[in-house]
Amino acid sequence: MPVSTPKRPRIAVLADSDTRWKWGALTADRIAPGPSMETAPREGAQVRPLLDGFLLRGRATPTPRQLEEVGVRADSLREVTAAEFLRAMAEESYDLLVLSLVGGGVQAMLHGLKHAWQDRTERPVVVTGYVGVVYEKLADGLLLRHGADLVLANSRQDADRFRAVYEGVGADASAVTEVALPFLGGAPYEGEHDPCTVVFAAQPSVPESRKDRTYLLNRLVQHARRHPEREVLLKLRSKPGEHTTHIEELPYQKLVQRLDPPANFRLVYGNMGEVLDRTDLLVTVSSTAALESLHRRIPTVVLTDLGIRESLGNHHFVGSGCLASWDQLDAGHRPVPDEEWVSRQGVAADGSYDSAFDAARERIAKLLDRPGGLPPLAPYYTPVTAPGYLPGILARHHLGPDGAPLPGAPAADKDPGPVRQIVRRAARGAYRHGVQRVAPVIRRMGEL
Numbered sequence: 001m002p003v004s005t006p007k008r009p010r011i012a013v014l015a016d017s018d019t020r021w022k023w024g025a026l027t028a029d030r031i032a033p034g035p036s037m038e039t040a041p042r043e044g045a046q047v048r049p050l051l052d053g054f055l056l057r058g059r060a061t062p063t064p065r066q067l068e069e070v071g072v073r074a075d076s077l078r079e080v081t082a083a084e085f086l087r088a089m090a091e092e093s094y095d096l097l098v099l100s101l102v103g104g105g106v107q108a109m110l111h112g113l114k115h116a117w118q119d120r121t122e123r124p125v126v127v128t129g130y131v132g133v134v135y136e137k138l139a140d141g142l143l144l145r146h147g148a149d150l151v152l153a154n155s156r157q158d159a160d161r162f163r164a165v166y167e168g169v170g171a172d173a174s175a176v177t178e179v180a181l182p183f184l185g186g187a188p189y190e191g192e193h194d195p196c197t198v199v200f201a202a203q204p205s206v207p208e209s210r211k212d213r214t215y216l217l218n219r220l221v222q223h224a225r226r227h228p229e230r231e232v233l234l235k236l237r238s239k240p241g242e243h244t245t246h247i248e249e250l251p252y253q254k255l256v257q258r259l260d261p262p263a264n265f266r267l268v269y270g271n272m273g274e275v276l277d278r279t280d281l282l283v284t285v286s287s288t289a290a291l292e293s294l295h296r297r298i299p300t301v302v303l304t305d306l307g308i309r310e311s312l313g314n315h316h317f318v319g320s321g322c323l324a325s326w327d328q329l330d331a332g333h334r335p336v337p338d339e340e341w342v343s344r345q346g347v348a349a350d351g352s353y354d355s356a357f358d359a360a361r362e363r364i365a366k367l368l369d370r371p372g373g374l375p376p377l378a379p380y381y382t383p384v385t386a387p388g389y390l391p392g393i394l395a396r397h398h399l400g401p402d403g404a405p406l407p408g409a410p411a412a413d414k415d416p417g418p419v420r421q422i423v424r425r426a427a428r429g430a431y432r433h434g435v436q437r438v439a440p441v442i443r444r445m446g447e448l
Contacts, residue, residue: 009033009049015100018062023131024100025072026182030357053077054085071271082397083405090116094124103144108397110147114377115403122373125149125364132288135316139165147379151175155346171380180346180356184295186273197231198281201289210250217255219326224265232265235275286313295347299334
């Protein structure tokens with residue numbers, strides 16, 4: 001008799017930016033039933049899961065260049081509105097769904113999916129979480145994510161905080177599952193390269209002001225001048241006109257045009273892991289790149305020049321041993337990370353990273369084997385618990401109080417034609433122009 005082919009698990013990922021697509025797709029890979037999507041099927045092994053990607057249409061919908069830079073491949077990938085996505089989930093059958101969205105988007109999709117699946121006896125396991133460090137809006141973001149079968153915490157510290165928030169409001173905390181950041185990896189640091197390479201990992205919205213961003217850029221250029229034997233790289237997230245998870249109104253590319261940097265100073269793009277392959281010192285204000293760097297034991301600095309403040313996110317690194325200023329770096333200081341702090345952050349530099357996703361995989365397997373299927377989704381926020389908050393969140397995604405698409409919701413009943421697609425692209429371009437060019441001018445005029 002011929003050997004039967006195992007069923008190919010199906011996974012869907014919905015994301016609203018390049019960073020969240022990266023987190024969602026890599027998380028799906030780590031927690032998927034069966035072997036990793038990066039591993040070719042072997043004889044007798046389960047087949048590789050099928051991954052369908054959905055990009056939620058909005059201001060931060062990633063461009064083809066950004067998707068290429070992320071480097072995550074899907075079996076299919078398409079841009080959708082909320083109504084289009086919910087229609088696809090009602091018509092298609094998946095084993096696992098990862099919602100990689102801002103908190104309000106997760107909440108809206110949970111209610112929309114509950115409505116879409118109300119007549120189905122089976123549904124996929126729904127997973128959500130955070131892209132990186134959680135340093136603001138903890139309660140708000142967590143309660144907006146409540147209702148998923150798994151709410152992933154990227155570290156032991158986050159898992160403890162997440163459960164405390166849920167239990168503190170009387171919500172079920174059993175969905176909280178400790179994992180780690182899915183994009184950690186790469187070869188451990190083995191010593192200084194030739195030339196020694198210093199990388200500043202820029203962030204789109206931290207810091208926000210022109211003064212602070214110009215200060216950081218000047219210090220980076222000064223460091224390059226003081227050390228002509230080093231290669232000094234400014235690692236950028238996006239090119240002008242592109243959006244990421246956060247809006248960048250003052251791109252470093254424009255600020256650097258007013259300077260005359262030395263030959264050993266360069267702007268670089270591309271996959272962060274590839275940049276870290278040649279990094280000898282990673283410097284940032286509060287980027288998640290610091291955790292990637294610490295995972296590989298690369299010397300890592302979180303800057304204190306602008307203060308240690310919640311608005312900057314560098315307060316998250318208190319106790320890390322990585323806090324330092326440019327003056328200290330210029331003088332040769334190299335921070336030594338605190339091992340206990342690193343361990344609590346899920347960085348797993350001790351080699352335990354391979355098992356960081358075991359608990360999530362085991363939990364998903366049990367849910368998929370649950371007799372009678374899974375119960376309906378049950379978010380904490382309902383028209384009863386948050387009557388003044390929830391309707392607005394749903395309405396932003398053209399959903400009614402019951403989670404059903406509202407009449408006239410974009411593309412709720414048909415695919416967009418060529419003309420509508422052109423209009424959408426033009427509208428998105430106009431929005432980005434307004435955010436990056438017009439809005440800053442208006443704000444400056446208001447300060448006069």
